[in-house]
Amino acid sequence: MAYDIIGDIHGCYDELIQLIEKLGYRADGTVYRHPEGRQLAFVGDATDRGPASLAVLRLLFNLQDAGSLFYSPGNHCSKLYRYLRGNGVQLTHGLETTVNEFHQLSTEEQIAFRKRYKQFYESLPPYLELEPNLIVAHAGIKENMIGMPLSGKIWAFVLYGDTTGTFLPDGRPVRRDWAASYSGSSFIVYGHTPTAEPYIKNNTVNIDTGCVFGGKLSAFRYPEKTVVSVPSQQSYQPDRFHSFV
Ligand SMILES: [Mn+2]
Numbered sequence: 001m002a003y004d005i006i007g008d009i010h011g012c013y014d015e016l017i018q019l020i021e022k023l024g025y026r027a028d029g030t031v032y033r034h035p036e037g038r039q040l041a042f043v044g045d046a047t048d049r050g051p052a053s054l055a056v057l058r059l060l061f062n063l064q065d066a067g068s069l070f071y072s073p074g075n076h077c078s079k080l081y082r083y084l085r086g087n088g089v090q091l092t093h094g095l096e097t098t099v100n101e102f103h104q105l106s107t108e109e110q111i112a113f114r115k116r117y118k119q120f121y122e123s124l125p126p127y128l129e130l131e132p133n134l135i136v137a138h139a140g141i142k143e144n145m146i147g148m149p150l151s152g153k154i155w156a157f158v159l160y161g162d163t164t165g166t167f168l169p170d171g172r173p174v175r176r177d178w179a180a181s182y183s184g185s186s187f188i189v190y191g192h193t194p195t196a197e198p199y200i201k202n203n204t205v206n207i208d209t210g211c212v213f214g215g216k217l218s219a220f221r222y223p224e225k226t227v228v229s230v231p232s233q234q235s236y237q238p239d240r241f242h243s244f245v
Pocket residue numbers: 045074075076138159191192193
């Protein structure tokens with residue numbers, strides 16, 4: 001199977017549709033299909049910060065209903081899930097934009113959306129094994145975690161990455177570059193940390209090119225190992241981009 005693995009969308013619905021169409025997919029009812037049978041996959045963080053998080057989710061729900069959703073959950077997906085379950089989470093880091101959209105729905109629509117999102121999230125595996133040697137995990141994964149019994153440690157790594165437990169002055173966690181010491185044979189596609197260009201290192205690629213911060217939305221094509229991008233329509237925030245070198 002051939003895949004187009006899309007990076008962190010964060011509510012950038014227009015850019016998502018442009019990218020899907022640029023990749024050669026065509027609308028078919030409520031989903032998009034590729035004439036050559038390629039499949040869309042996602043590294044997660046579909047929502048928050050951007051202008052149209054619920055529209056992005058509705059497309060993902062449609063793909064799930066059609067039996068063709070390949071989506072690895074991210075930290076923003078987890079936080080929205082906890083919010084919709086009624087857990088006390090802070091409306092910060094972009095969650096407030098998604099919640100604001102949610103509150104514009106009618107009461108009936110809110111009830112239906114809450115139920116549908118819970119169904120969506122609870123069916124997601126922590127990471128995808130698309131092919132025996134192709135893994136998609138939101139913030140990455142260590143070689144010794146692949147195929148192991150699921151644990152809180154594995155969930156924390158795939159959602160939040162290799163964090164040190166310390167924080168930058170602006171509140172963002174300090175992250176280790178786990179890919180720099182990765183030596184596994186599985187090719188790993190991940191996102192979570194925006195970089196100006198896809199960061200390719202040791203059989204891994206970070207495909208989060210910061211669309212919601214004015215970068216671009218990118219897809220990694222497998223098995224070609226090429227990148228297709230569309231420019232962002234959001235305002236450019238250069239301080240949000242990370243450099244691994
Ligand atoms: Mn993330």
